[in-house]
Amino acid sequence: MAGAAYGLGIVHVVEGVNFVFERWARLSEGDEYRIWMNGVLFASKRIARDDLTRQRFFYNIPRPQIPLGFIPDVYGEVIRVGSVIPSTSPPQIVFIKDTRPGGVDDRPHEPWHSKLILTLSATLIGANTPVVAKIKAWDNMRVNDLVMFY
Known part of the structure; x- marks a missing residue:
């Protein structure tokens, strides 16, 4: 289809x-x-x-x-x-669909989703320092899910 x-x-x-x-x-x-x-x-x-x-x-x-x-x-x-x-x-x-990316947030009071696990390639980030951000596969993941960093 x-x-x-x-x-x-x-x-x-x-x-x-x-x-x-x-x-x-x-x-x-x-x-x-x-x-x-x-x-x-x-x-x-x-x-x-x-x-x-x-x-x-x-x-x-x-x-x-x-x-x-x-x-x-x-x-x-x-x-x-x-x-x-x-x-x-x-x-x-x-x-x-009627599911949320990552499922139900265990800590909705925090400004991020508790089940979207982010890792960075560097712990000290500065100007002109390339950084790779990875998010572990999450519950209810779909093609075209949009991940935003703030």
């Missing part, structure tokens, strides 16, 4: 995943909007009379229902009232 178009981490999924549909042309009561992932219908709502003045339509899929990993064919669709032909967004691959 090819790479993901984007990814969602633990901070994005802890309250569920929000999907937003922008108002479409000729919005009508009874129009239906749906969310699909990997061939499975995850959500479906119909436009009610009270919705006709809204500019956006939101749907939250609760965290326990969200699949994890590389999810193919994630897209939204609208089926107009009286029609059977859907209008769809482009299907995308989305990567979703």
Whole structure:
């Protein structure tokens, strides 16, 4: 499977995943909007009379229902009232994870993650002194994890 178009981490999924549909042309009561992932219908709502003045339509899929990993064919669709032909967004691959790099921090009060172990090639660092920094492999490590030094 090819790479993901984007990814969602633990901070994005802890309250569920929000999907937003922008108002479409000729919005009508009874129009239906749906969310699909990997061939499975995850959500479906119909436009009610009270919705006709809204500019956006939101749907939250609760965290326990969200699949994890590389999810193919994630897209939204609208089926107009009286029609059977859907209008769809482009299907995308989305990567979703609910773990933290390094796992749960044992000492969250400190300004670093207690399970990300850093070693330096020199103990005295000065101007024009090259230094190699290494971080021991950590729990939940993934390709494209970003390590930042402050």
